[in-house]
Amino acid sequence: MTVPSSGASGSGTPVAENAAAVATEILGPGDIARTIDRIAHQILERNGDRPVVLLGIPTRGVYLARRLGERLDTFAAGSEPVGVGSLDITLYRDDLRRRPPRALLETLIPGGGIDDAVVVLVDDVLYSGRTIRAALDALRDHGRPAVVQLAVLVDRGHRQLPIRADYVGKNIPTALGDDVAVRLAETDGRDAVELVRAAPTAGEIR
Amino acid sequence: MPRHLLAAGDLDRPTAEHLLDTAARIEQAIAGREVRKLPTLRGRTVVNLFFEDSTRTRISFELAAKRLSADVINFSAKGSSVSKGESLKDTAWTLQAMGADAVVCRHSSSGAPQQLSAWVDGHVVNAGDGTHEHPTQALLDAYTLRRHLGGLQDRRIVIVGDVLHSRVARSNVLLLRTLGADVTLVAPPTLLPVGVSDWPATVSYDLDRALVGADAVMMLRVQQERMQGAFFPTAREYSRGYGLDGRRRDLLAPNGIVLHPGPMNRGMEITPQVADGANSVIVEQVTNGVTVRMAVLYLLLSGSEGAL
Numbered sequence: 348m349t350v351p352s353s354g355a356s357g358s359g360t361p362v363a364e365n366a367a368a369v370a371t372e373i374l375g376p377g378d379i380a381r382t383i384d385r386i387a388h389q390i391l392e393r394n395g396d397r398p399v400v401l402l403g404i405p406t407r408g409v410y411l412a413r414r415l416g417e418r419l420d421t422f423a424a425g426s427e428p429v430g431v432g433s434l435d436i437t438l439y440r441d442d443l444r445r446r447p448p449r450a451l452l453e454t455l456i457p458g459g460g461i462d463d464a465v466v467v468l469v470d471d472v473l474y475s476g477r478t479i480r481a482a483l484d485a486l487r488d489h490g491r492p493a494v495v496q497l498a499v500l501v502d503r504g505h506r507q508l509p510i511r512a513d514y515v516g517k518n519i520p521t522a523l524g525d526d527v528a529v530r531l532a533e534t535d536g537r538d539a540v541e542l543v544r545a546a547p548t549a550g551e552i553r
Numbered sequence: 554m555p556r557h558l559l560a561a562g563d564l565d566r567p568t569a570e571h572l573l574d575t576a577a578r579i580e581q582a583i584a585g586r587e588v589r590k591l592p593t594l595r596g597r598t599v600v601n602l603f604f605e606d607s608t609r610t611r612i613s614f615e616l617a618a619k620r621l622s623a624d625v626i627n628f629s630a631k632g633s634s635v636s637k638g639e640s641l642k643d644t645a646w647t648l649q650a651m652g653a654d655a656v657v658c659r660h661s662s663s664g665a666p667q668q669l670s671a672w673v674d675g676h677v678v679n680a681g682d683g684t685h686e687h688p689t690q691a692l693l694d695a696y697t698l699r700r701h702l703g704g705l706q707d708r709r710i711v712i713v714g715d716v717l718h719s720r721v722a723r724s725n726v727l728l729l730r731t732l733g734a735d736v737t738l739v740a741p742p743t744l745l746p747v748g749v750s751d752w753p754a755t756v757s758y759d760l761d762r763a764l765v766g767a768d769a770v771m772m773l774r775v776q777q778e779r780m781q782g783a784f785f786p787t788a789r790e791y792s793r794g795y796g797l798d799g800r801r802r803d804l805l806a807p808n809g810i811v812l813h814p815g816p817m818n819r820g821m822e823i824t825p826q827v828a829d830g831a832n833s834v835i836v837e838q839v840t841n842g843v844t845v846r847m848a849v850l851y852l853l854l855s856g857s858e859g860a861l
Contacts, residue, residue, distance in 0.1 A: 435582065438851070439592060443593060444855065447855075451578030455581075484592065487588075
């Protein structure tokens with residue numbers, strides 16, 4: 348057995364190993380910081396004084412949730428600190444038969460639990476929607492939130508389920524073969540969102 | 554790596570550690586939840602094929618499969634077609650025809666699960682075969698040890714008792730060694746198998762000496778049902794030489810722990826005071842058994858190809 352890794356980025360497609368593939372930077376470190384600030388303000392605006400719990404979906408969603416939590420605590424100084432946790436959805440995936448087993452990652456529900464709270468799921472890339480479907484199933488087994496919302500850094504389209512995000516950092520139109528790579532300082536040493544276009548097929552005019 | 558879990562000796566260190574890490578994640582995922590069930594193996598069928606009496610191991614596997622939402626069929630040899638003379642091969646073909654995704658097999662003959670794995674397409678898990686191996690017991694013991702000791706590298710583990718008839722001892726020696734522990738076997742000479750000198754463990758006949766400073770002691774059950782010869786004069790003499798009492802337990806390192814695969818012969822290999830004492834993790838082993846078996850079933854049954 349090869350011990351599985353936890354995957355590279357939330358785009359759902361492997362980075363094309365094509366020397367000709369060029370990564371275009373869509374968001375830089377400053378853009379990501381401003382985007383997180385904006386989403387934090389939107390969460391406060393929408394939910395007011397209601398207790399909010401941020402649950403990041405591993406791997407990068409967890410770090411985004413932590414950053415969001417820090418900004419929320421800064422902007423709403425004096426309020427109760429926001430609960431930040433993580434929710435691994437591996438055991439709830441609907442493609443377990445199709446893929447080799449994935450390494451399980453950390454699930455950490457904040458001490459106060461999620462019952463009757465506003466839970467904001469945080470992920471890096473929203474794509475088919477299947478990860479979020481699995482997250483909703485996992486959430487149901489942990490308690491009964493009053494409201495569940497979704498915050499993503501990037502929405503790349505191509506939804507396969509009727510799921511949408513409440514807070515979107517950036518909408519990036521993509522083709523199916525493209526790859527969206529989210530890099531965060533905590534895991535990759537730098538902050539960036541890059542788009543790698545699929546290699547054009549013969550005769551295709553780009 | 555094979556598609557089956559037949560022996561602890563087949564596991565290399567990364568695989569064993571990945572399995573234990575997976576178990577830890579599963580424990581974390583269901584800790585403190587009202588709904589202690591995951592949908593992971595919905596629609597998969599696990600058959601518990603037990604040719605030998607076993608309640609706790611069968612229930613543990615059954616619970617593990619059910620907590621992962623698999624369908625479980627219990628097949629015990631008593632009162633089944635086996636008692637009417639059906640061979641293992643015919644039983645295997647029957648399971649194959651019924652579409653079992655995994656077969657958990659316990660058999661009194663060493664090697665039966667391996668033989669079975671050649672006849673069925675599903676994944677086979679050895680739940681104990683003769684005096685050969687009991688890999689999931691070794692995994693749950695390693696998991697319990699790791700939780701209490703932090704890691705197993707260079708830890709001193711003493712295994713005491715009927716090593717001759719014990720598949721638990723063999724699996725534990727192999728797995729603990731793979732994970733970096735130093736294992737000492739302590740038993741009367743009559744209860745050590747031929748060739749034990751080739752095992753990756755130190756052999757001793759002096760329990761008091763072996764226990765000094767050890768990180769953990771694992772007591773083995775004296776298997777009356779497998780004894781057909783006079784291996785020791787009397788039960789009392791065995792207890793005096795190889796039983797664990799409070800005095801001996803105190804020889805362990807500070808925070809040293811006591812394990813027993815169960816069921817216990819209280820008063821024979823372990824005194825009730827020690828079995829129920831502060832350093833005893835015997836009840837926790839049972840809980841960990843379900844978690845570790847969930848990890849095994851998850852890794853074997855997710856994906857079209859086995860992962861172990």
